[in-house]
Amino acid sequence: MSSVAVELPPNYANEEHTIGSWLLTRDHKRIALLFFASITVFFFVGGFAATLMRLHLATPQGLLQPSVYNRMFTMHGVVMVWFFLIPSIPTTLGNFFIPMMIGAHDLAFPRINLASWYVFNLSGLVLLYALVMGGVDTGWTFYTPFSTLYSNSYVFAAAMAVFINGFSSIMTGLNFVVTIHRLRAPGMTWVRLPLFVWGIYSVSLVMLTATPVLAMDTVLLAVERFIGVGLFDPRRGGDPLLWQHMFWFYSHPAVYIMILPAMGVVSELIACYARRPIFGYAGMTIAMMSIAILSFFVWAHHMFVAGISIYSAVVFSLMTYFVAVPSAIKVFNWTVSLHKGRIIFDAPMIYALGFVLLFTIGGLTGLMLATLAIDVDVHATYFVIAHFHYIMVGATVSAFFGGLHYWWPKMTGRFYPEMWARFAAILTFVGFNLTFFPQFILGYLGMPRRSYTYPPEWQAWNVLSSAGASILAVAYLLPLFYLGWSLVWGRRAGPNPWGATGLEWTTSSPPPKENFERTPVVKLGPYSYDPERGSYITQDGVRHA
Amino acid sequence: MPSRTIAPELQYADLAQQGDTAQLGMWVFITTETLFFGALLFTYFLYRNAYPHQFALAARDAVLWCGSVNIGLIMTSSLTMVLAINAAADGRRRALANWLLATAFLGVCFLAVKGFEYYLDYGDHVVPAVNFIAKPGEAPAGELFWVFYFVATGLHAIHLTIGVGLVLYILLWRVRRGEITSVYYAPLEVVGLYWSFVDTVWLFLFPAIYLVGRS
């Protein structure tokens, strides 16, 4: 093709080329790419552990030593939760596009943004130290008193890694909250914010209010681990469940930290590729904010069988049902948003539709888990594993990849290869379901999580799951190659290749260092698509045919 | 001392917006800090409520005079801090420097008293895992009080040390280079917010540690 290797116009990425200009940058777009590099590394570290686990579980005897397997699932959990899923969408897509979508020239505190990346990498190094020295075998939940008094592994270092990581979360969340409050362009009222901005805003609030409690929890864990005396020690009248209370006070909202930005991304994708306004914008924003708040009322549903008061369990179960309502509203709104659209099945849309389906399955099984009596049976079995992977991996990672493809032309100025991308999107959906659906059945059969072996009669389902995992691995690896390829040979993209309405599409691709030549003035809300005429109006008020 | 004209950063329309945003940022951070220390106090209330007698017995060894002197020092330092901000707003450079120096000095005094108190605690055999000896009747939960004590005061001391560092940075770097003027002194206000918050934490730790089991 003639478009090969066309030089890009001056932009944020090619303006300066020194290493220092990247490592000391204050530009949110460059920091987003730095984060992207870091979390990609961790995604493949965590994915490597997952691959080994699924290989191991293909046979009841397995191929790893029990101690190695225990370290693998712990590493998989810790890396994936804190070093990939929680930072994934906020620090990359959020960092890159939040200022652009609200018409700002940068985040409020660029230095803190850069510091967040350094702190993130520091915590990553501490974690890698723990892994290299011999790993951690407690599971990502670090339940006491096993983690504090019994485990012979590097719990202290891992807890410190999680603690330091929290600073990065807080810095990023703080930056987004303040930016969205203070730096919106003229005319960008709250009801004109794209839903992705609402998603990031709500998730930032959750990061800010949940993370400190986990931080204190890990400090107490580290103290008990370090000196052998602590607040969770049952021999001294301490309550081991206190760790769980404070841990889940963070870690349940953490699930919403993963899913809320994904919901935002998917709302953008569905509106753009269905070529119509999102159905029930107000309902969507209210749903996101109420999920953010309700997420703090449900944590003890992880502890229904842990020995908490049964009355307390009833309260938490009821709360969990309530949090399902806004999620149900969102699924309904996304589905109805397809009605009378002009649906284009490009790769981001396939990811988005996959997201809705996987999220629905994950949500409905979550509903089953919220039912107290069912939870007693399937708690800590593969049913739970399957459920939260549907939400945290199936849904979130689909949205992440969907958003990445959607904004790829804006970030790089080049198109990704559409056919390859569609193939990867479909493969992700198929591979994912093949991996995790059998685990629902295994769970109800009673296979406990974190077991390196299982009775032979369960092998068929495990083999199926491992087969799916290999497909999933290919689906996740593919984009690395074709997106990398497109950086050099991809077709040049114009400012608004998809005909989308957000402010980020009103500037050049890739954007200049200061995002906009001059601060845009916002005239109307997002998603002014007209499926009847096929026209759309960008948020600065310009109509396009 | 020179006085500089400071330009707002790229993303701000003017210095007023920049300063206002910086303060809001600190308030958001204080929200997270409230939750951080609030979570620690949560563990405290939980165990004190569960083991009132053991806590009362254990807490009798807390050195009341150290805690009381320290609450006086830290409240005074909040006063000097706010007077420094007033001085900055009025453009009284000399007074600003003096009040900041006083604030940092009071902070250091607090840390010194705290250090001396740790020394006394060591003598009392109340340091868990080092030389803890349970008094009759306080076992086993009494030790929990002392774990809480060292975690809480240690974290508070770390926060205060950072605060002293920030005050000295404002004093020795920003004020000396003339970057704190009556037009733009938001960095000082931000540090002031942090300082007073650290003070607030001590206000809650004081009754939690020193006023238990006195009667």
Added chain:
Amino acid sequence: MYQWVPFWPRTAALNAVVVNNLYIAELGVCGLIMAMVVGMMVTFCIRYRNGSAASRAGLAQKTWHFEIGWTTATLVAFLVLFVWGASIYIWLYKSPPGDIEVYVVAKQWMWKIQHPGGQREINALHVPVDKTIRLVMASQDVIHSFFVPAFRIKHDVVPGTYETLWFKATEPGTYKLECTQYCGLQHATMKGEVVVMTPPDYAGWLSAQGVNQSLAQQGEALFREHGCSGCHGLNSTVHAPTLDGLYGSLVHLQDGSVRRADERYIRDCILAPRTFTVAGYPPVMPDFSGQIGEDDLMKLVAYIQSIGSQRVSR
């Protein structure tokens, strides 16, 4: 066929039947919702694909009608399931007085079972069919979780306290017993079996164990060995509360609170007597924490229970 690809666990207890019904109902509701979502999505995707001739005129505008209707419908459906699930949960976890009370000690990585008759076994639990079995469980180290998939019952065993659980097996057979709370290196092998037997078989099994002292009798021996009888005995000169008739009664404590003397209370009193000084008695009892292992503690509890008068349920 069943052996190769199982879809459904065995259902072998009263508890399991009740949970099964709820599970099937939930599968139905969730399946229905899923079918609706998929149905709508597929229909719209086909009908309104780019380039189709379907009319796009008149997009739905009044969104609140739909949303409120949808929200209320889901909420009502959810609340029914909530009430159903919660009532079963309370039924599952409020243990009734058992026909047989079995003591379980969990430790890395085994289940130690003590029967009231003094029989002991490891990683196996023999019970008669159609009897309510009440389990009193303690952990010697970390948190474990007692799970029998075929009975649909599970409860974590947290160190520092007793947890209780009950079941009523309905079909003789051998069922999996698992630990579902990750407890260290050999967590995956902390497994056993629950053997449900017909009454004659069970009686035969009990007598074949060759035990001549019941759990309470073993506890009585320990009661003397540890010097408890010196103070709590009938002829004692020390002013200590008598333990006859204690189990199941209400105890007034020095600090003004009232506790029901169940297994947990007795355990707590042995380990931290000062926290539970009985009103009107001097706080003189030494603290036995760290001196008696969980299995011996259970024998003592069983002994004190045997000289109590009332049965306890919580």
Added chain:
Amino acid sequence: MKRAAGRDPALLFVVAWLVLVLLTGISIWTAFLGLGVFAPAVQFGIAATQAAILFILFMRLKGPPSLKWVFAGSGFFWLLFLYGLSFTDYATRQGWPHR
């Protein structure tokens, strides 16, 4: 007003500081009264009052409604979730406190 907008005179802060010291004195005094279960309520009530003085005056929350209020209060508000919902467990759990 001649002073820069939004600032209070030094005298106000000195008086507020005196009030803070006085409240601390009262707090210490109550510790020796033998108030029993009410002692923590009184003492933490005083601490909360002192914190309010610090927040409103020393941290300059005084003034027209602003977003600062929301964030200053939301930390405490969010703690209610942790304290309140945990209370449902700890107040009714069988066998708590352990031992």
